[in-house]
Amino acid sequence: METISIGQYDLIYNVFSFTFAAMMAATLFFWFGRSQVSDAYKTAMTVTGLVTFVAAYHYLRISQSWAEAYTAANGVVTASPIGFNDAYRYVDWFLTVPLLLVELILVMGLSRKETSSKAIRLGLLAALMVGLGYPGEIADAASGRWLWGGLSMIPFLWIVYELFVGLSRSVAQQPESARGLVKAAIWVTVLSWSFYPVVFFAGAVGLEGTTALTVVQVGYTIADLVAKAGFGVLIFLIAVRKSEADMGRAQTA
Numbered sequence: 001m002e003t004i005s006i007g008q009y010d011l012i013y014n015v016f017s018f019t020f021a022a023m024m025a026a027t028l029f030f031w032f033g034r035s036q037v038s039d040a041y042k043t044a045m046t047v048t049g050l051v052t053f054v055a056a057y058h059y060l061r062i063s064q065s066w067a068e069a070y071t072a073a074n075g076v077v078t079a080s081p082i083g084f085n086d087a088y089r090y091v092d093w094f095l096t097v098p099l100l101l102v103e104l105i106l107v108m109g110l111s112r113k114e115t116s117s118k119a120i121r122l123g124l125l126a127a128l129m130v131g132l133g134y135p136g137e138i139a140d141a142a143s144g145r146w147l148w149g150g151l152s153m154i155p156f157l158w159i160v161y162e163l164f165v166g167l168s169r170s171v172a173q174q175p176e177s178a179r180g181l182v183k184a185a186i187w188v189t190v191l192s193w194s195f196y197p198v199v200f201f202a203g204a205v206g207l208e209g210t211t212a213l214t215v216v217q218v219g220y221t222i223a224d225l226v227a228k229a230g231f232g233v234l235i236f237l238i239a240v241r242k243s244e245a246d247m248g249r250a251q252t253a
Contacts, residue, residue: 003077003078004213005077006072006076008077008214009070009077010072011214013063013066015218015221016063016217017063019055019221019225020056020059022229023053023056024056026052026228026229029236030232030236033045033236033239034046037239037240037243038239038246040242041107041239041242045236047103051096051100052228054099055092055224058088058092059092061088062089068080068082069085086137090137094127094130097129098124098126098127101119101122101123101159103232104186104235105119105122107238107242108170108174108182121162125159125162128155129152129155129159132154132155133200136149136200152197153197156197159193160190163189171183171186174242177241177244177245181234181237182238184234185231185234185235188226189231192223192226193223196220199216199219202215202216
């Protein structure tokens with residue numbers, strides 16, 4: 001059995017540690033940032049901070065599980081009887097991925113009916129996408145990874161359609177100062193989420209052993225940072241721009 005190197009062990013552990021700190025810092029920034037936006041967008045900022053808070057908790061648990069799964073001493077890494085619990089990552093996604101779409105819907109300021117219908121539909125699609133991906137993640141054979149990964153791509157493509165086509169009229173109705181940021185948020189969502197399948201299928205295209213383990217863990221973590229903390233900054237900027245636009249309209253009315 002291939003043994004993980006000390007460099008690979010340290011890289012993965014340090015990436016987990018950095019991401020925990022980044023997610024906690026982002027949480028504080030988003031929740032304190034509620035004071036800088038109008039009441040209409042405070043809920044969006046609360047959800048944005050909740051996403052990174054949940055992610056921070058799970059990265060803490062992931063890093064603890066990683067430390068328990070291996071023992072590093074004198075430059076040698078030895079696997080312990082306690083296996084690494086990567087299921088924390090999917091539990092996190094099952095909670096946070098639907099909320100990422102909800103925070104985008106909330107900050108767009110749609111009608112109550114449209115907000116409810118789109119948030120529920122996109123949230124369920126996101127949960128289905130994550131749920132279908134997990135059996136492929138733990139599959140022993142590449143065929144299982146391809147099968148479940150392919151099934152998971154169906155709700156993903158539906159979400160992409162909803163973001164670019166279903167929300168096109170709503171995007172066009174956003175204040176000019178925030179419209180570009182809303183489009184950027186949609187692109188960040190699609191592009192960062194597109195990176196997950198690349199990492200997911202790494203084990204099915206020739207990468208094996210500790211190399212595959214390192215690529216998967218570091219790749220997923222980078223994608224999480226962009227999709228949650230980076231995306232959250234865009235949501236905050238949209239909320240600020242829209243708050244300023246609403247204030248300007250109120251003053252001229």
